[in-house]
Amino acid sequence: MTELLPLAILMTSLGVAPAILAMPDDWSRLRTAVNLAAAALKLGLVAWLSLSVAQGAEFGLGLEIAPGLALELKADALSVLFLALSSVLWLLTTLYAVGYLEGGTDRSRFFGFFSLCVAATVGIAMAGNLFTFVVFFELLTLATWPLVVHRGSAEAHRAGRIYLVYTLGGGLALTLGAAWLYALAGAVPFAPRGVLGDLPQTHPVAVTAIFVLLIAGVGVKAALVPLHGWLPVSMVAPAPVSALLHAVAVVKSGAYGIMRIVYDVYGVETMQGLGLAAPLAALAGATILWGSFRALRQDDLKKRLAYSTVSQVSYITLGVALISPLAAVGGLAHLIHQGIMKITLFLAAGNFAEGRGVKTVSGMDGMGRLMPGATLAFTVGALGMIGVPPLAGFISKWYLGAGGLDAGQPAVIALLAGSGLMNAAYFLPILYRAWFRDPPADAVPKRRIGWMLAVPPAVTAGFVLAAGLLANAPFSPLGWTRFIVSLEYL
Amino acid sequence: MVTETSLLVTLPFLAALAAAAAPRAAATLGMAATLANAGFAALLARALLADGARETSLGGWEAPLGITLRADGLAALMIGMTALVGSAVALQAMGRPAPGRPAPAGGFWPLWLATLGAMNALFLSDDLFNLYVTFEILGLSAVGLTALTGSRRALRAAFDYLSAGLAGSLLLLLGVALAYAEAGRVDLAAVPALVETMRGRIALALVLAGLAVKAALFPLHFWMPAAHANAAPPASALLSALVVKTALYVALRLSLEGGAGIAPARAALAVAGSGAMLWGAWNALRAERLKLLVAHSTVAQIGLIALALGVAGNPADSTLWQAAALLMLSHALAKAAMFLAAGRIAEELGHDRISGLNRTELRPGAAEFAFAIAAVSLIGLPPTAGFVGKWVLIEGLIAREAWIWVALVMTGTVLSAAYLSRVVSRCLRGGPHVAPGARRPAWHMGDVAALGLAVGALALGLASALPFALLETTLT
Numbered sequence: 001m002t003e004l005l006p007l008a009i010l011m012t013s014l015g016v017a018p019a020i021l022a023m024p025d026d027w028s029r030l031r032t033a034v035n036l037a038a039a040a041l042k043l044g045l046v047a048w049l050s051l052s053v054a055q056g057a058e059f060g061l062g063l064e065i066a067p068g069l070a071l072e073l074k075a076d077a078l079s080v081l082f083l084a085l086s087s088v089l090w091l092l093t094t095l096y097a098v099g100y101l102e103g104g105t106d107r108s109r110f111f112g113f114f115s116l117c118v119a120a121t122v123g124i125a126m127a128g129n130l131f132t133f134v135v136f137f138e139l140l141t142l143a144t145w146p147l148v149v150h151r152g153s154a155e156a157h158r159a160g161r162i163y164l165v166y167t168l169g170g171g172l173a174l175t176l177g178a179a180w181l182y183a184l185a186g187a188v189p190f191a192p193r194g195v196l197g198d199l200p201q202t203h204p205v206a207v208t209a210i211f212v213l214l215i216a217g218v219g220v221k222a223a224l225v226p227l228h229g230w231l232p233v234s235m236v237a238p239a240p241v242s243a244l245l246h247a248v249a250v251v252k253s254g255a256y257g258i259m260r261i262v263y264d265v266y267g268v269e270t271m272q273g274l275g276l277a278a279p280l281a282a283l284a285g286a287t288i289l290w291g292s293f294r295a296l297r298q299d300d301l302k303k304r305l306a307y308s309t310v311s312q313v314s315y316i317t318l319g320v321a322l323i324s325p326l327a328a329v330g331g332l333a334h335l336i337h338q339g340i341m342k343i344t345l346f347l348a349a350g351n352f353a354e355g356r357g358v359k360t361v362s363g364m365d366g367m368g369r370l371m372p373g374a375t376l377a378f379t380v381g382a383l384g385m386i387g388v389p390p391l392a393g394f395i396s397k398w399y400l401g402a403g404g405l406d407a408g409q410p411a412v413i414a415l416l417a418g419s420g421l422m423n424a425a426y427f428l429p430i431l432y433r434a435w436f437r438d439p440p441a442d443a444v445p446k447r448r449i450g451w452m453l454a455v456p457p458a459v460t461a462g463f464v465l466a467a468g469l470l471a472n473a474p475f476s477p478l479g480w481t482r483f484i485v486s487l488e489y490l
Numbered sequence: 491m492v493t494e495t496s497l498l499v500t501l502p503f504l505a506a507l508a509a510a511a512a513p514r515a516a517a518t519l520g521m522a523a524t525l526a527n528a529g530f531a532a533l534l535a536r537a538l539l540a541d542g543a544r545e546t547s548l549g550g551w552e553a554p555l556g557i558t559l560r561a562d563g564l565a566a567l568m569i570g571m572t573a574l575v576g577s578a579v580a581l582q583a584m585g586r587p588a589p590g591r592p593a594p595a596g597g598f599w600p601l602w603l604a605t606l607g608a609m610n611a612l613f614l615s616d617d618l619f620n621l622y623v624t625f626e627i628l629g630l631s632a633v634g635l636t637a638l639t640g641s642r643r644a645l646r647a648a649f650d651y652l653s654a655g656l657a658g659s660l661l662l663l664l665g666v667a668l669a670y671a672e673a674g675r676v677d678l679a680a681v682p683a684l685v686e687t688m689r690g691r692i693a694l695a696l697v698l699a700g701l702a703v704k705a706a707l708f709p710l711h712f713w714m715p716a717a718h719a720n721a722a723p724p725a726s727a728l729l730s731a732l733v734v735k736t737a738l739y740v741a742l743r744l745s746l747e748g749g750a751g752i753a754p755a756r757a758a759l760a761v762a763g764s765g766a767m768l769w770g771a772w773n774a775l776r777a778e779r780l781k782l783l784v785a786h787s788t789v790a791q792i793g794l795i796a797l798a799l800g801v802a803g804n805p806a807d808s809t810l811w812q813a814a815a816l817l818m819l820s821h822a823l824a825k826a827a828m829f830l831a832a833g834r835i836a837e838e839l840g841h842d843r844i845s846g847l848n849r850t851e852l853r854p855g856a857a858e859f860a861f862a863i864a865a866v867s868l869i870g871l872p873p874t875a876g877f878v879g880k881w882v883l884i885e886g887l888i889a890r891e892a893w894i895w896v897a898l899v900m901t902g903t904v905l906s907a908a909y910l911s912r913v914v915s916r917c918l919r920g921g922p923h924v925a926p927g928a929r930r931p932a933w934h935m936g937d938v939a940a941l942g943l944a945v946g947a948l949a950l951g952l953a954s955a956l957p958f959a960l961l962e963t964t965l966t
Contacts, residue, residue: 021859065954066878067809131881135872142866145918152919160915168907171871172900179881183889 005049006059006073006126009083012042013090013119021112028107032098035111039091042122046087050080054483060128068187071135072128076190077484078263081332081477082125082256085339089248090118092456096347097240099452100354110150114244116143121249124256130178130188130265133257137174137218140253141167147241148234159236166220166230174217174257177210181265184210190260192487194267200274211276214261222254222317223310225287231310232294235302239350242302246309247343255316255335262320263488272323281321285415287314292422299360301349304426305342311419312338312385319400322412325489327403329481330396336477337384337392340463344381347457348374354453357446364430366439373454375434377461382427384464387420392467395478494534495546495561495614498569502527502607510600517584520599524580527606528573535566535960543963545616558677560616563963564746564815568613568739570960571819574946575731575826576606578939579724582830585935598638598724604631605728612736617677618666618697621740625662625704629655632733635725636717647720651729654713658703658737665696678747685751694748698741698755705737707759707796708766711789715773718785723833723936726781730788731826735818738792742799742811746966750804760800764898766793771905775912780832780842783909784825791821791868794902798883801895805966812961813883819957820875820947824867827943831861834936844912848919853930858917860940865910867947870903875950875957 016038023031049059059075075083097114101107120143123136141164149160181188184203189195200207220227234245245251262271262280271277291311298304316338319331351374352358352367368375384391397416404412471478505523509516543562583598608631612624633655637648666676672689673680684690699710706714714734718726745756770790777783798814805811834857836842839850867874880899887896950957 063952063955065952066882066958069878069881071873071952135877138872138877142871149915149918157915157918160918161911164907164911168904172903175881176884176896176900179885180888183885 002052002057003059003061005045005052006075007061009042009045009049009087010073010119010122010126012038012045013115013122017112017115017119020108020115023108025106025108028098028102031108031111035094035098035115036091038115039087039094043087043091046080046083049075050084053077053080062128069131069182070129070187071132072189073123073126073132074128074190075126077480077487078256078259078332079125081335081480081484082252083122084480085252085336086118086121086125086248089243089339089343089460092459093240093243093248093343093347095452096243096350096456097238099450100238100240100350106150106152109146113143113146114240117147117244117249119143121253124253127190127260129190130181133190133260134171134175134178137221137253137257138171140221140249141171144241144245144250147244148237150238150241151236153236155236159230159233162233163230166227170217170220170227172217173213177213177217180206180213181210188265190264192264194263194270195265196267196270200266200270204274207270208274208276211261211266211274214265215258215280218254218257218261220254221250222258223251223287223291223313224254224283224317225290225310228287228291228310232298232303232306235300235306239346239353242305242346242350243343246306246346247339251309251313252335252339255313258317259320259332259335268323268488271321277321277323281318281409284314284318284321285412287311288318288415288419289422292419292426295426296422298426299362301352301359301361301364301430302346304361304430305345305349308345308385308423308426309338309342311423312342315396315400318412318415319396319403322400322403322407322409324403324407325485326399326406327412328485328488329478330399330401330403332481332484333399333478334393334396337396337464337467340460340467341381341384341391341393344377344457344460344464345385347453347460348378348381351449351453351457352378354447355445355449356443361430361433364433365437366443367434370439370443370445371449374449374457377457378434379431380461380464382431384468386423386427387416390465390468392464392477395468395471399478494530494537495559497530498527498534498610499559499607499614501530502603502610506600506603506607509603516599520603521580521584523603524573524577524606527610528577531566531570531573534561535570538563538566538963539959543965545965557620558616559614560965561614562965563960564739564742565613566963567815567819567957567960568735569610571735571822572606572609572613572732575727575822575943576602578826578830578943579727581942582724582727582936582939585938597634601631601634601638602728605635605733609732609736613739617675618669619676622659622662622666625736626659628733628736629659629704632725632729635728636721638725639722643720644722644725647717650713651717651721654703654706654717658700660700661696661703662700665693665698665700668693668696678743681744681747682749682751685748694744694752694755698744698758701737701741702762705734705741705792705796706789707737707762707792708769708789709762711766711770711792714789715782715785718788718829719779719781723829723836726785726833727826727829730785730829731822734788734792735822738795738799738818741796742814745799745802746805746811746964749806753804756800756803758800759796760895763793763796763798763800766790766796767898767902768793768905771902771909774909775905777909778844780836780844780847780913781829783844783913784828784832787828787868787906787909788825790902790906791825794899795821797895797898797902798879801883801887801892803890808886810883810886812958813879813886815961816875816882816954816957817879820867820879820950823943823947823950824864824874824876827860827864827940827947828868830936830940830943831857831864834934834940835861837936838931844916847913847916854937855930856933856937856941860937860944862914862917863944863948864940865914867944867951869907869910873951874948875954876947878951878954 120140127133295307608628774786
């Protein structure tokens with residue numbers, strides 16, 4: 001029975017999606033019940049799976065769909081890292097979305113595709129080979145598009161078009177690279193320390209070209225410069241979708257893809273042997289600086305947060321590309337840390353927009369007095385992003401910096417310091433306005449913020465604090481990533 | 491297996507006669523025969539998977555003297571494809587028309603059943619003359635289907651279709667006659683001998699030209715978009731999904747039989763296919779009406795399949811042709827779904843202008859959803875059968891380092907995403923444009939059929955192992 005656990009986890013979202021899509025829009029109680037029950041069930045199943053994996057259990061399921069081509073689900077330590085993130089945040093985001101969209105149009109369509117997105121994310125997390133990864137990665141693109149254009153305005157459709165052009169283009173590169181690798185290697189399962197055998201020696205040029213294609217493919221979703229253009233444009237989508245794009249599913253899938261390709265397809269030795277690691281690290285560094293730099297000048301709050309994501313997600317890539325166990329711990333832990341921090345920021349920003357109609361940095365004056373709860377959550381998220389101890393972001397940066405020294409790249413310290421300064425420069429003014437300026441005299445509430453909108457950012461802000469304070473506990477993100485890294489490097 | 495094979499040919503024709511004789515019971519009879527046909531198709535596939543393929547000689551006369559039926563994996567796959575698409579289209583025809591729309595004209599059932607019988611016979615045929623005869627029956631019954639609504643546009647479409655069909659048949663007949671004069675036989679096993687002589691090569695070229703007209707392969711596609719766009723939705727679905735496939739099927743058979751000798755013909759197919767892919771996509775990008783867009787997309791998709799047939803190489807040393815067969819199957823399901831869905835959308839909205847799809851308070855959501863899923867399959871995105879087919883094709887081409895063809899397939903994919911997203915993005919309207927109480931029409935059999943086919947194309951991707959296993963039993 002337990003061997004079907006990965007399939008059960010996938011079906012908790014994939015199975016409910018068609019049911020929700022088919023529901024009439026005004027069945028909101030049933031829809032919410034189904035949604036939350038599925039999210040809670042999935043969380044329970046993921047917890048069960050995590051415990052089993054921690055005890056050394058292995059899960060694997062396969063379905064052959066063409067000669068030599070199989071869909072394969074498996075759960076290993078790296079899968080669990082991403083599964084835990086997406087299933088915890090899915091529950092909170094669903095709750096938030098129910099409150100956010102109350103009384104809106106097309107809710108069945110929204111929640112149906114929302115479930116489909118998470119199903120695709122779960123599939124990505126548990127993909128057992130490159131082909132399966134490609135299948136779910138493309139499914140994620142398709143399932144997210146209707147959410148990006150949800151508002152139906154001309155601007156939303158423009159954002160959707162840009163999103164599709166970038167992600168389908170990336171998907172094409174990924175598919176081409178993957179098919180090429182299958183043509184060379186016959187099969188590409190994911191396994192620690194790589195699966196290419198002697199291909200890097202016999203076909204160095206092809207293997208390098210494939211690496212470029214694969215990284216370009218997943219790099220679109222990971223928002224690596226210059227493939228990041230879709231992310232700031234997509235902030236036109238409703239706040240729960242932004243949370244999904246930035247924290248739960250989309251950019252995370254890109255970063256996770258980079259991890260799988262570097263660790264479980266190529267392996268650390270091949271990365272160094274072919275000289276692929278250094279350019280990837282340089283690209284990540286450039287993205288970190290460019291994202292922070294662009295964030296400085298955005299007045300639109302969500303746009304500032306979007307550029308901040310461009311920068312922060314590349315910490316993960318940097319940690320992977322530095323080829324040092326310490327940096328890897330920092331990068332992998334940042335997968336979780338960036339997720340919980342950024343979702344806190346977006347949910348709080350959504351509350352500012354819903355509660356007071358505030359969508360810009362310049363409109364944040366006095367927000368600490370008007371909406372203290374949301375502002376507090378936002379503050380925790382922002383300070384975490386800057387890297388203030390003892391919050392989650394500090395832990396990631398500490399390990400990244402130590403890893404940079406370990407890898408003989410002291411420039412990483414300068415990079416982290418530079419980016420940290422810019423982070424402070426674009427977050428602190430927001431906090432200053434919110435806490436130390438007076439609210440405008442004509443401020444009026446736009447809408448009451450119910451518990452469904454208020455609780456999720458408060459909970460995730462709690463996570464940000466806990467992930468930093470309890471970093472040494474065995475089941476903290478940091479503890480788990482040490483476990484994974486020991487598998488990849490020892 | 492002999493029983494299934496004979497019943498697949500005789501039952502539809504007998505049912506067609508019965509339906510013509512008893513018009514009141516035609517729908518019941520027709521539906522029963524369609525379903526029975528699907529059952530026999532499934533039995534045939536099962537028998538093949540269990541025991542492998544064999545040829546049956548009618549009346550005990552062996553080829554080249556007698557007529558043989560060849561029931562192998564490829565034939566069974568095509569028969570299964572016809573049965574699936576046919577069942578959905580028949581289901582659609584069972585439904586009542588939407589309020590305020592004219593009832594469908596009588597005559598659908600006999601014509602559909604004759605089309606079905608002709609296609610089954612064609613897929614089982616093993617000689618060029620038989621193929622010519624079945625093409626003729628198929629052509630005439632398909633013209634009948636096209637003209638069925640009797641509207642001026644439908645009659646025009648039927649006439650276009652008839653003229654193109656006759657031109658194709660003429661070329662085909664010339665080729666068959668010349669082949670007979672040269673080799674003294676017309677069974678497909680004679681193809682390798684034909685390649686040896688100039689007259690034989692001319693005969694084959696004529697046959698292929700006839701097939702190209704019937705398949706609407708660029709640059710001989712000119713008749714098709716108008717004909718398919720103006721016919722009634724069920725007729726368009728059958729024409730676009732199945733009837734054009736018959737010619738591609740014969741081309742695939744010739745390629746399988748011809749071996750290395752027929753390489754120039756394969757190269758020509760690949761080049762024409764590339765042209766079709768680009769030209770069809772370009773016109774679909776500019777089409778203003780939904781059905782015209784779908785019809786131009788057929789031109790492009792036929793091109794992709796022809797390209798796959800052409801680049802597959804000598805079947806003796808590559809199984810790449812199986813990707814082409816899978817693409818034929820997935821295109822059939824998806825394109826039929828798309829025409830049925832487009833028909834439902836046009837029926838509800840009263841027009842099929844693409845620019846007007848998002849400017850209405852009426853939302854035929856089920857049909858739009860079916861259209862979107864079918865689009866995913868046609869573009870070739872996972873987890874559809876279209877994706878699996880393209881993946882196998884691209885992997886094979888890369889292994890052979892045929893980068894130009896890889897680039898062309900990729901370009902075709904990008905273009906199909908571009909023109910299909912024109913429609914799908916308009917289905918995703920919402921927010922301030924649409925009144926909160928936007929009306930959703932009641933479900934119609936057509937929605938069920940379209941959605942069923944579209945989901946079938948999607949699910950087939952996960953079950954692709956089955957068609958591949960079936961294709962392994964193909965006789966070459």
